[in-house]
Amino acid sequence: MKSAYELAMERLxxxxxxxxxxxxxxxxxxxxxSSFQAKIAERKIFLTDQIRKAAAAGKFDDVESLEKQLTxxxxxxxxxCEQKKEKLRAxxxxxx
Numbered sequence: 734m735k736s737a738y739e740l741a742m743e744r745l746x747x748x749x750x751x752x753x754x755x756x757x758x759x760x761x762x763x764x765x766x767s768s769f770q771a772k773i774a775e776r777k778i779f780l781t782d783q784i785r786k787a788a789a790a791g792k793f794d795d796v797e798s799l800e801k802q803l804t805x806x807x808x809x810x811x812x813x814c815e816q817k818k819e820k821l822r823a824x825x826x827x828x829x
Contacts, residue, residue: 758825762818769814776806 735743754762780803787795 752826761821765814765817765821769810769817773807773810776810777803780806 780799784796784799784803787793787799
């Protein structure tokens with residue numbers, strides 16, 4: 734007798750079978766991740782420095798604003814990254 738987990742996994746495989754990626758496809762996805770991670774790191778460094786300067790100057794309203802901007806920028810970069818990867822995956826799914 735199969736467990737509920739095994740039955741759920743079978744249904745999942747029937748509805749959307751897993752896709753095996755080639756080394757080239759994995760590399761392309763990795764390059765996208767690396768590119769966006771670099772953009773995020775660059776933005777974090779810049780804004781963290783700005784936050785530190787604002788805090789040292791006693792501009793706490795600016796600190797809060799910059800922290801919100803940092804959060805929004807990181808989320809935007811993550812969403813852009815996922816959209817770019819999805820677009821790439823959709824291209825692979827099209828029949829040649």
